[in-house]
Amino acid sequence: MRPRICFVLPSLNGGGAERAAVHVLNALDASRWNRSMYLFERRGPYLEDLDPTIALDAGRRGSRIQRWNALRKYLRAQRPDVVVSFLSYFTVLTAARAARVRSRIVFNQQTPMSAFLRDADYQWRRPWHRRAFSVVTKLGYRLADAIVTSSVGVADDLVKQFGVARERIRVVHNPVNLDAVERSSREVLDPQFAGMWIHPVVVAAGRLADAKNYPLLIDAIVRLRARVPARLFILGDGELEPELRRQIAERGLDQAVVLCGFQKNPWKFIARADVFVLTSRYEGFGNVLIEAMACGVPVVATTSAGTREIVTVGIDGLLVDRHQPEAVAAALERVLVDEPFRARLSSAARDSARRFALPAVAAAYDRVFGAVLA
Incomplete structure (x- = not known):
């Protein structure tokens, strides 16, 4: 009998963790695993990407106690x-033990x-809540x-900050579905954006957070x-959109920066870019970087735990150690004005993305799950 495996998430909203979960569960060998997914709420753009042979169940909106029950x-x-x-690790753990x-x-x-725990996106009502x-x-x-x-960076954080034993951690990078990215990148841009391109x-690309x-x-x-007379297109939505629109207007960038909203197919935008940029305060991995590289687009990213494991500086992209506007601008300028350099980065980026191909990542997960059951 095939072992039963269930992925549990709050929803399938448009985030990197949700996309990775769908990719991995879809790719697990159905002849080896009886696959299922449980969502606290049945919502999110990635619902339609889930393999229809995977059993999907979901709870209803309610209090935390109701969702837990x-x-x-x-x-x-x-x-x-x-x-x-x-996500929701302690909820899942205690629900399983109570069951x-x-x-x-x-x-x-x-x-x-x-x-x-330091993220301003998460509202901690009182300091003791965080503790x-x-x-x-x-x-x-x-x-x-x-x-x-x-990533190794996320593992290091668990070991150093939370006392998790290194031998209990397995590092498995998130996957990129190279075939899906290639296929989707060929779709035409919507007329409203094509005229501004x-x-x-x-x-x-990423949540406006x-x-x-x-x-x-x-x-x-x-x-x-x-x-350099560059234009910036930002793909994503989120609670900071009004604030970003104000900043864009105050900087006189209304004709130069376009907020495109959430895009189910971001790759048709990314594939047509001269450079992709990610300026996160932190990234556990940075899925969108490998997707941009799979499109053959050079990347510029601020340095963080995850981006160090994706970008090889000067080969397939650039990393910016100083999270400052001039440093980011200088890196973007270097890629945009030096066409031979940009072409070399573009060529190498496609090869680099293959390290994270979905079949290899799914096989790594298969080994982890098999070891847990051994």
Whole structure:
């Protein structure tokens, strides 16, 4: 009998963890695994990407206790052999224990937890809430059967800041579906954007949130445009959109910076860019970088735990150690004005992306899950 494996997430909203979960679960060998997914809420743009042969169940909107209880009942009824939590780790762990099932619990950690605890996007009502969450998190890590991190940097953070034993962690980078990216990148741009697509073009993508540090990027574009007439297209939505629109207007960039909203197919934009840029305060991995590289587009990114493991400086992109507008502008300028350099980066980027091809990553996950059951 095939072992039953269930991925648990809050929803399939448009984030890197959600996309990675769908890619990996789709790619797991259905002849070896009985695959399922449970969502606290059935919503998000990646629902339609889930393989229809995967059993999908979801709870209903409600309080945290109600969501926890719905998951507990689901786990008791389905009794999966392996439960993989991409988020809401302690909720999943305690629900499984309360359900009195013998499921192996695997945490998938996508971002450095210490950075998450400092993240301005998450509203901690009182300082002790943050401290309590940290204590509970440390306990959860000790009780999990295995922990998978998206990068060595995320693993290092767990070891140094949360006392997790190194031998309990497996590093598996997030995958890129090269065939899907190639196919999607050939789609035509919507007319509303095609008319504004005047080179040189810089593209950025990601949630409009504090962690992505778009104010830094916009200030960098101000400095860049003093030397290069570049346009910036930002793909994504989020709570900071009004603030970013104000900043764009104040900097006089209304005709130079375009907020495109969430795009189900970002690759048709990225593939037409001269350079892709990511100015995050931190990244556990940086899925969008390997997707840009798969499109053959050079990348410029601020240095963080995850981006160091993706970008080979001067070969397929550039990393900016100083998270300052002039430093980002200088890196973008170098790629945009030096055409031979940009061509070399572009050629190498495609080769670099193959390191993260979906079949190899799925095989690595298969080995992790098999070891947990051994």
